[in-house]
Amino acid sequence: MVGYLDSGAGITPDELRRVMIQYPSTAAVKQHRMRNGNFGVIQVSMIGVRSAGDSSDVRYQVLIDFRNFPSSTPVAYIRSPSSSEIRHCNIYRSDRYALAPNIDLCAICIGSYAGSFEKLPENREMRLGCFLNQIQYILSNPNPKSKAR
Amino acid sequence: MCRLPYANVMKSAEMLGDLDERIRVGHIDVPGFWVDVRTNTSMTSDDVISRSGMRPRDGSVVNCYLANDGAIVTEDINPGQTILVGTNPPDLRVPINMRISPLEHSFYVKWERRVGDSGASVGSGHLADGCTLWVPCDEGRAIGSIRSAVELTREVNSNGKMHAQGYTYRNTGNPYIPGDLARITTSGSESFRLYDPETGELSIPVKIIDNNKSRDVKRMSFREAKHKEIDFGARFLWGIRVLSWDEERRRVLAFVEEDLTW
Numbered sequence: 001m002v003g004y005l006d007s008g009a010g011i012t013p014d015e016l017r018r019v020m021i022q023y024p025s026t027a028a029v030k031q032h033r034m035r036n037g038n039f040g041v042i043q044v045s046m047i048g049v050r051s052a053g054d055s056s057d058v059r060y061q062v063l064i065d066f067r068n069f070p071s072s073t074p075v076a077y078i079r080s081p082s083s084s085e086i087r088h089c090n091i092y093r094s095d096r097y098a099l100a101p102n103i104d105l106c107a108i109c110i111g112s113y114a115g116s117f118e119k120l121p122e123n124r125e126m127r128l129g130c131f132l133n134q135i136q137y138i139l140s141n142p143n144p145k146s147k148a149r
Numbered sequence: 150m151c152r153l154p155y156a157n158v159m160k161s162a163e164m165l166g167d168l169d170e171r172i173r174v175g176h177i178d179v180p181g182f183w184v185d186v187r188t189n190t191s192m193t194s195d196d197v198i199s200r201s202g203m204r205p206r207d208g209s210v211v212n213c214y215l216a217n218d219g220a221i222v223t224e225d226i227n228p229g230q231t232i233l234v235g236t237n238p239p240d241l242r243v244p245i246n247m248r249i250s251p252l253e254h255s256f257y258v259k260w261e262r263r264v265g266d267s268g269a270s271v272g273s274g275h276l277a278d279g280c281t282l283w284v285p286c287d288e289g290r291a292i293g294s295i296r297s298a299v300e301l302t303r304e305v306n307s308n309g310k311m312h313a314q315g316y317t318y319r320n321t322g323n324p325y326i327p328g329d330l331a332r333i334t335t336s337g338s339e340s341f342r343l344y345d346p347e348t349g350e351l352s353i354p355v356k357i358i359d360n361n362k363s364r365d366v367k368r369m370s371f372r373e374a375k376h377k378e379i380d381f382g383a384r385f386l387w388g389i390r391v392l393s394w395d396e397e398r399r400r401v402l403a404f405v406e407e408d409l410t411w
Contacts (some may be wrong), residue, residue: 007349017179021202024178024209024236044206059208136206 007124010038015128019044020147032067033105040067041099043079044132048139051087060139062108065099070127073114076135077105090138092148108138152236170228173311174201175216177235181300183278191225203234211236216305231305251344251351252300254315257280260291265408267367269330270283280311285330285388285409292318299344301332301386314386318344324353327402329391330409336385343401353388354400361404369405377411384410
């Protein structure tokens with residue numbers, strides 16, 4: 001049932017429930033429910049650090065665009081804290097995106113990870129898990145050599 | 150969800166002897182997801198949550214609950230116990246054996262038990278996680294074969310052993326043909342629907358015949374089944390036999406098999 005492309009683009013309800021094991025606060029964005037029944041966009045709460053020089057915890061609300069998953073790399077944005085409060089060097093300053101045109105979002109810089117993602121085995125579960133791990137890693141380990149702000 | 154090679158099925162069966170050297174951990178929000186924590190000593194809830202990989206990374210607080218009654222675990226957890234992890238207690242209004250979470254399996258039908266005198270049987274075999282899946286079948290037709298099946302409900306005994314109820318479907322061509330045996334639930338949002346391998350959901354409507362023209366008294370119409378419920382008690386799952394498959398509308402006409410229901 002859950003072949004690589006058989007389940008279609010987006011996150012299946014079953015995959016969403018799996019994400020909720022490690023991120024129980026995860027919620028799907030209802031407006032982005034796809035025609036195939038999958039979820040196009042989800043919101044995940046992740047704990048990262050404030051900045052490269054300040055390891056105090058910050059709770060980031062992350063919007064992740066899975067509309068082209070699993071064939072393309074998902075795109076992650078910070079919804080909160082606001083851009084002016086963010087000190088993490090790998091998070092871009094706020095902008096408006098088609099995903100949610102009325103909300104200021106700050107894209108997360110994933111560096112060259114898109115290339116790595118595309119080389120991952122064609123396995124939905126693995127790709128989903130790896131991408132979430134990568135976002136979690138970025139938020140927990142700022143990389144001053146690849147500044148986005 | 151998973152299609153298991155035969156070797157894995159057999160391996161899981163061999164592992165059943167180790168039931169008492171593991172703690173089985175499920176998740177309240179993810180039906181059908183089970184992790185075995187191997188241990189020969191008792192463990193704290195905190196250790197079980199960590200070792201099962203179910204510790205949240207977003208700061209949410211989770212607890213352990215007993216799978217059979219939903220009580221929160223306050224003491225150490227012993228090998229052989231089955232628990233559920235979650236942020237909230239399991240919803241006791243819906244017992245664990247009445248939670249519908251259609252899961253696909255490919256399993257080896259190892260045993261068969263005759264039911265009643267209508268030629269119907271119940272076949273069973275182990276799933277990869279050690280659970281025993283029970284499916285209705287015609288006597289002698291399923292035993293010794295590998296079948297695609299969907300799991301509907303799962304029950305955890307007080308001794309930690311799991312038993313699931315489901316039915317088989319066909320992987321090639323139409324998922325059901327006249328004469329196939331299956332099960333439907335009689336309440337809830339997915340009642341009176343069969344599993345569709347194309348959608349992965351209980352989405353094939355089932356109409357139970359209005360009039361029973363058969364001389365076989367074990368074959369029941371909807372009205373007869375409802376009358377039987379009044380006399381012998383309601384059944385959450387009805388055993389049915391497919392009478393016809395409407396390929397165009399993807400729906401099924403069926404009657405209730407008394408022997409597989411009461």
